[in-house]
Amino acid sequence: MPRYALLILPAFNRVYGESSVRLTRSELAVFSARGLEGEVVSSEETRIGGVPYVAFETARPLSEPDVRLLSNLSSVYAVFGLEGDLLRPLEMRSRDRLSSDLITIQKYAGKTNEHFTKLLLNVTALAGDKGLGDGLQVFDPMCGRGTTLNQALMYGYDAYGIDVDGKDFEAYTGFIKTWLRNKRLKHTAETVPVRRERALVGRRLNVTFGLSKEAVKAGDVQHLAVVNADTLKSREFFKPRSFDVLATDAPYGVQHGSKGGAGLSRSPLELLGRAVPVWAELLRPGGAMGIAWNTYGGKSADLARILTEAGLDVMDYPDFEHWVDQAIVRDIIVARKPR
Secondary structure, three states: OOEEEEEEOOOOOHHHHHHHHHHHHHHHHHHHHHOOOOOEEEEEEEEEOOEEEEEEEEOOOOOHHHHHHHOOOOOEEEEEEEEOOEEEEEOOOOOOOOOOHHHHOOOOOOOOOHHHHHHHHHHHHHHOOOOOOOOOEEEEOOOOOOHHHHHHHHOOOEEEEEEOOHHHHHHHHHHHHHHHHHOOOEEEEEEEEEEEOOEEEEEEEEEEEEOOHHHHHOOOOEEEEEEEOOHHHHHHOOOOOOEEEEEEEOOOOOOOOOOOHHHOOOOHHHHHHHHHHHHHHHEEEEEEEEEEEEHHHOOHHHHHHHHHHOOOEEOOOOOOOEEEEOOEEEEEEEEEOOO
């Protein structure tokens, strides 16, 4: 059988780095089941030249589209074909179309690890009908300072978010406007009040940009919209069946529990029990919802029940549970909306 090896990208976060090989194997299993022509038969952690790799075998040789898809694995630096003791580099072509500092430049307490954010978006998108295809509409209903939104933009997708924290909204608004100016990308960006019956109900950042003036003239643009309001009111700002992918990192009930919007407690399950039915209405049929949460705040079976009761089908995915710190053990659950 053809054999391959994935060189693991060093993680700036030491704790996440210790889990990255195992998480890459789980992510690879999802890529295999949901997107690869050359099915992965087996995988294992190995070391080559003292460096960690994930080695795997496939039922048939990887095609060029297979390698292009694997180029988007969240913690992979390079892909090789294994020929005896030799490594043959395969050309990687990820979806990334923007400068990587869009993801890495922001530093603040409670920021989700960038590799994990990419993993969450990957496995959620692959559960949907479009996979990691073109033209996805991505929504993060608890977007904070925009890590998930930025990863969606990196992939060339349109990104939408909502968050109740006014300081996070202002910080992200300032960041993205400055970043677009510094990169000299042709864009428009405005922050506008949102009113209902003359009452102020939120603020909205609207951004449109293209990689060049020529691209903008040709209509090759991306859209970003972020609303500063309670996630339970998402239906007031976004139309039903608008999004292909909904991906979010739920409050952990520790450093950044829910901020009290609509009287929500710091319990992830209480928050999600009220929010998931609202979010499910925003998903298109064939779309997918992925949620990361702290398992100390609720069992996966309870979260699966919430998703099922909202009319979603929970995916039978590999184990993504991993230790973050003494108060947080994080996991992912993904469900799709039936057609």
